[in-house]
Amino acid sequence: MSKQIYFDHNATTPVDGEVFQAMKPFLTEQWGNPSSIHWAGRGPHKAIDEARDQICEFLGCSSVELVITSSGSEGDNLAIKGVAYAKKKKGNHIITTKVEHPAVLNPCKFLEREGFKVTYLGVDKDGMLDLDELRSAITPETTLITTMFANNETGVVFPIKEIGAIAREHKITFHTDAVQSAGKIPINVADLNVDLLSISGHKLYGPKGVGALFVKRGVRIVPLIHGGHHERNRRGGTENVAGIVGLAKACEVAMRDMAGESARVAKLRDRLEKGLLEGIPALRINGKRDSRIPNTANVAFDFVEGESLLLSMDMLGIAAASGSACTSGSLESSHVLNAMGVKAELTHGSVRFSLGRSNTEEEVDYLIKEMPSIVERIRGMSPLWDTKAQKGIELDFD
Amino acid sequence: MSKQIYFDHNATTPVDGEVFQAMKPFLTEQWGNPSSIHWAGRGPHKAIDEARDQICEFLGCSSVELVITSSGSEGDNLAIKGVAYAKKKKGNHIITTKVEHPAVLNPCKFLEREGFKVTYLGVDKDGMLDLDELRSAITPETTLITTMFANNETGVVFPIKEIGAIAREHKITFHTDAVQSAGKIPINVADLNVDLLSISGHKLYGPKGVGALFVKRGVRIVPLIHGGHHERNRRGGTENVAGIVGLAKACEVAMRDMAGESARVAKLRDRLEKGLLEGIPALRINGKRDSRIPNTANVAFDFVEGESLLLSMDMLGIAAASGSACTSGSLESSHVLNAMGVKAELTHGSVRFSLGRSNTEEEVDYLIKEMPSIVERIRGMSPLWDTKAQKGIELDFD
Amino acid sequence: MYSEKVMDHFTNPRNVGEMDDANGVGTVGNPACGDIMKLSIKVDDNDVIKEVKFKTFGCGAAIATSSMVTELVKGKKLSEAGDISNNTVSDALDGLPAVKMHCSNLAADALQAAIDDYKKKKEAK
Amino acid sequence: MYSEKVMDHFTNPRNVGEMDDANGVGTVGNPACGDIMKLSIKVDDNDVIKEVKFKTFGCGAAIATSSMVTELVKGKKLSEAGDISNNTVSDALDGLPAVKMHCSNLAADALQAAIDDYKKKKEAK
């Protein structure tokens, strides 16, 4: 395969060259345990102290408020179960949304099995939350609200600051899954009224296997991984030094480059959407267009199935995703698009293009040029598409 | 500092050069998400499939029985809480020992707060378990036995196969923390009567931030990290590809080199113990000498405090540990030595020498040469030591 | 993920389309699952399947199995064609990924539905 | 972990030992905590501490604080010496790690105990 065009940055990002260089010493000479008081521990110890400070600067918090995790999923689980258990005596009700990542939905479902009550708020056809609905879901038993910052499938950004204000007004702890916003739009916990916020290294050009959870001073969480005194007793286990250093470098690069890069990527994304809409009939954009992270376009190619599209694109070296990468192994249609009321046969034809640092205008133009014939070929095989009339067919079958 | 002699392999090990080389591609060009169906995902997907097979070969299990974790601590937590919750309806009693790592003890304490009952079995003065005591601790409510394979502080090896047989006889699930035995003595789950077994990458010349948990076919566990479909629904989160590949390579190297290396290291360890015992008065070896992993020597330097010793050794470039590295930031004396009935003022003077691949006879001889004067200097400052009589002083104070 | 044969049939699907003169049509699947197959057959007076066409909305596996079943069935007697199962199809494609075995492997079902349709129509005459 | 001053006092501790003619001795600490300090002072008739020695079982911080307190106190009047607190000692060492502040910083307490012992003996005379 000659061309390799990557439009799947929400699934994972390339490891930044600077990040790898920063990690390398800690996978070679500087392999010591940072808890060791002898020479082997000192370099790694200093390195993770500095790395923590860097990550805190990125988030806008102080270093006692940081818990290093192994992934976005772990951070979400630690936040949600951690707060639910810590506040069990105060109440047993949690509010979240139907469009969260499985790393939020599934801990919530687990807690339901353990006797907690969970409200899953719906979204409108643009994927947006209704704050009045949120307000009326609150009960005296509510101890935690967890809503994502930016949606991984559609890119839709929730009004975190406003949700946080509502939570604070009712003295409810507020967690947000910021895995998809970190590095794409500014996140500063001090401005956001959030109590907990999770990020993941590999979504912002850092390594896989590391993430971070901000836990506001005074917010108590029950650990997920009980063990040694690491992370101020909030997560046991020898620190993943190289991973932490890599995450810190990724945060540093993001802070340095984000403003310009986000504007550049937003322009490419808009060009991509415009080009596809102009070149292909029966096509829609999923998600509220004026409240999205800058890199994500969720495009509904009506009357075709997404995997067929992805396979055909892959043959040209174009990488994208249908639904979220995590669930692409499954056959369920997207719970996010379902919650937005997208018809089942159309959710399957929705493709997520998520752009990033490596992408160029040429790549976008190549996509715009190639997509129409790919879609035409697949639609041509579909019993749901009338090629002559260029529209859908209502089908009758058992 | 010129010399760097590392006698602290139980805290962490150097990353093997082959391991780093194996990981490198997955931190550079091969950064894709293994769940992606496009080109970027295929290399990483194949790599972790092969890596899993390698890790399974090391453990003697099949690939459906493997759950990748982020550390030994996570594996212990997943095993213990996972089984406790999965079998909650059958019973609420867990049996463990007083000498486990905090990554086992603290999940047990958490479960006690959640209403479970835990029996902590004691050990004798050699650190050994009494199997009759274990038998009589079993009740109809017992759902889980978790005892470590090799102790991180003393190296004492428990009779895992026998414990497993007892567990099996009573239809109790059996987990063992094999973090300190993996790579040092053969572990084959098929021979061991174990249902779950946890290991950690960085203790066997692999990277930090990755571990593995064997879960025997048919044993149900409730996940710790709920999320996507990863690890057969037993652990959500994008796979740490480089970490998994690194762990696999570490397993491969260990399998290849273990037999010869363990014999070599055991000889060095015995030389070290003999040399110290001959050169320094009032010195004892903690732990059953004929049932230990080959690399560990826990030496009680009576009437001195361990950190002073470590600092003095560090000035000569000799790295070792007092207590476990994880708790060396704390001032509590070793719970392991306490459980063995070692007097409090003596536990503080116990130093763990844990040997490994890099160590040579010259290094051991250097230690044997230097230790007597270090100990003499520290004892000379101690109000508990009579320098002239070369024995301890009973002290009277408030 | 997919075998070479699957990719071949996905890339160059055989017998795509519909027939104006089909005498048996079967449509199976479920839009919520993301797989719909429509199989049209033309059976001659000797109960031989002379022509077969498919249209499929679905993933790579769905398209490949559809294409494969048309190849397997062409020129076969109805009685032989009736023996073709979903397993026959996936075997002919050198296997399918485990997650695809149940949902996206409906081609033999579509064939069965088309044969049933043909028989029903014939009886009705 | 430790400041240079701590390491200096640990490596080259001042005034280690005991005195046959001490007229005040204080021993504080707890073997379970791993820190025991024994401080001996010789006070002259003008209430000036003429000599001071320590023996300490403990970590680097414990030894360094013991050593430092002997330096701080030597030649001081008892009244001045009584003002020396554990904080005075750790400040003089450019600080101690947080975990060491409480447990291993007993030197001023040992001094206080030695002064009390001296006073008690004097009264008893």
Ligand SMILES: Cc1ncc(COP(=O)(O)O)c(C=O)c1O
């Ligand atoms: C026996 C034992 N179990 C568990 C652990 C925890 O391993 P990790 O640091 O990889 O979480 C350790 C290491 O500190 C150990 O020695």
Ligand SMILES: Cc1ncc(COP(=O)(O)O)c(C=O)c1O
């Ligand atoms: C919104 C969101 N939350 C959580 C996660 C989980 O992150 P990780 O794969 O690092 O566990 C992802 C990524 O898949 C995500 O997009």
